[in-house]
Amino acid sequence: SSSSESESSESIIISRFQTYLQIKTDQPNPNYTQSTNFLTSQAKSLSLQSQTIELVSGKPLVLLKWAGTSPNLPSIMLYSHTDVVPAEHDKWAHHPFEAHIDSRGRIYARGSQDMKCVGMQYLEAVRKLKGWGFVPKRDVYLVFAPDEEIGGHDGAEKFSLSQVFRELNVGIVLDEGLASPDEHYRAFYAERSPWWMVIKAVGAPGHGSKLYDNSAMENLLKSIESIRRYRASQFDLIKAGLKAEGDVVSINMAFLKAGTPSPTGFVMNLQPSEAEAGFDIRVPPTADAESLERRIAEEWAPAWRNMSVSLGQFKQKVPVTDAYGKPVVTKTDSSNPWWALLENAVQEAGGKLGKPEIFPASTDARYFRNLGLPAIGFSPMANTPVLLHDHNEYLNKDEYLKGIKIYESIIKSFASFDEHGRDERFKDEL
Ligand SMILES: CSCC[C@H](NC=O)C(=O)O
Ligand SMILES: [Zn+2]
Numbered sequence: 001s002s003s004s005e006s007e008s009s010e011s012i013i014i015s016r017f018q019t020y021l022q023i024k025t026d027q028p029n030p031n032y033t034q035s036t037n038f039l040t041s042q043a044k045s046l047s048l049q050s051q052t053i054e055l056v057s058g059k060p061l062v063l064l065k066w067a068g069t070s071p072n073l074p075s076i077m078l079y080s081h082t083d084v085v086p087a088e089h090d091k092w093a094h095h096p097f098e099a100h101i102d103s104r105g106r107i108y109a110r111g112s113q114d115m116k117c118v119g120m121q122y123l124e125a126v127r128k129l130k131g132w133g134f135v136p137k138r139d140v141y142l143v144f145a146p147d148e149e150i151g152g153h154d155g156a157e158k159f160s161l162s163q164v165f166r167e168l169n170v171g172i173v174l175d176e177g178l179a180s181p182d183e184h185y186r187a188f189y190a191e192r193s194p195w196w197m198v199i200k201a202v203g204a205p206g207h208g209s210k211l212y213d214n215s216a217m218e219n220l221l222k223s224i225e226s227i228r229r230y231r232a233s234q235f236d237l238i239k240a241g242l243k244a245e246g247d248v249v250s251i252n253m254a255f256l257k258a259g260t261p262s263p264t265g266f267v268m269n270l271q272p273s274e275a276e277a278g279f280d281i282r283v284p285p286t287a288d289a290e291s292l293e294r295r296i297a298e299e300w301a302p303a304w305r306n307m308s309v310s311l312g313q314f315k316q317k318v319p320v321t322d323a324y325g326k327p328v329v330t331k332t333d334s335s336n337p338w339w340a341l342l343e344n345a346v347q348e349a350g351g352k353l354g355k356p357e358i359f360p361a362s363t364d365a366r367y368f369r370n371l372g373l374p375a376i377g378f379s380p381m382a383n384t385p386v387l388l389h390d391h392n393e394y395l396n397k398d399e400y401l402k403g404i405k406i407y408e409s410i411i412k413s414f415a416s417f418d419e420h421g422r423d424e425r426f427k428d429e430l
């Protein structure tokens with residue numbers, strides 16, 4: 001019967017997803033050879049043109065092309081990253097690279113939400129559309145990039161600045177979003193900028209029994225107290241329902257480093273002369289970055305308290321604004337036809353979309369928004385807890401399959417949109 005046929009094709013779709021999830025592309029040593037081979041073989045089975053670009057050796061980006069009938073129109077870029085964050089195997093109910101499906105249909109794997117789901121859903125949607133004989137007007141590109149989880153410098157950043165990318169004449173970028181615990185899918189028009197900061201205090205050492213001012217520990221603790229008050233004030237705005245997660249500044253301590261090591265632990269009766277703490281700060285595009293800088297310099301790391309500030313791992317301090325001082329955001333009003341197209345396409349496929357949001361963390365989309373291109377963060381996972389970077393990351397197979405239908409609708413709509421309109425303007429600016 002046709003229903004058992006569709007079941008078997010659904011199980012093939014799920015097992016392809018499992019195969020991709022089983023490839024160990026976890027940082028810091030992702031197996032990009034295997035993911036590249038897998039994606040290239042998928043492209044072949046779909047008769048998509050494929051090339052592998054290594055802007056940095058050992059960091060392949062897989063670029064697939066579905067040629068449209070009007071190649072002069074700006075193209076659609078369906079973007080995803082192939083790497084995933086590490087997982088603590090022994091803390092998971094199922095091995096993070098087994099892609100085990102439990103009795104409720106939950107597929108457990110690192111990358112099931114972030115974001116191998118999206119990369120495979122693009123491919124499955126293209127497979128369906130091709131099967132139905134759909135022909136795109138615009139060129140459709142699928143991009144599978146390395147190293148998003150460590151900042152995207154050898155992936156999306158270099159790619160966005162490359163001649164190859166310029167020649168794609170991209171008009172709209174789709175990249176990752178977040179799962180939604182309720183029935184509404186989430187779409188993101190901007191993201192917060194990561195500022196990774198280390199605050200260091202130096203001070204006079206002394207006997208552990210002595211009360212005196214200006215020890216490194218005391219000075220660092222003063223900063224931490226002030227930072228925690230600020231953190232609470234931002235968090236309160238969310239708790240009171242006044243602001244969304246992406247609309248406030250977040251600041252969390254990533255590490256604390258101080259003390260004089262001894263063979264049995266730390267020396268107890270010595271107040272150390274140095275102490276430092278690392279913070280992950282996320283700044284919304286609309287925030288007053290200058291006043292935050294002032295707060296850091298005057299309250300959190302004042303030189304008069306023998307304190308200094310430097311950039312942490314990967315030296316992340318992404319500017320909140322573009323080269324012209326404008327916040328880096330994608331328009332959600334009528335000046336951006338892609339937004340309305342996305343809304344309608346999701347609705348037509350039976351999905352509901354929530355209010356546009358600012359992504360609380362970082363994605364590679366920022367590199368494309370920085371060029372002035374519209375980029376929408378979207379991962380179709382409704383009724384799903386947000387588990388990216390968490391233990392037991394999973395996606396239910398029915399949600400995954402629904403997401404493919406959502407992308408069929410979006411890709412069809414985007415690839416058929418034949419107004420030059422506003423996106424032509426970007427071409428002159430590039
Ligand atoms: C700032 S580079 C790291 C990017 C990473 N992206 C997803 O988690 C993040 O921490 O937001
Ligand atoms: Zn991601």
Ligand SMILES: [Zn+2]
Pocket residue numbers: 085114149388389
């Ligand atoms: Zn991630």
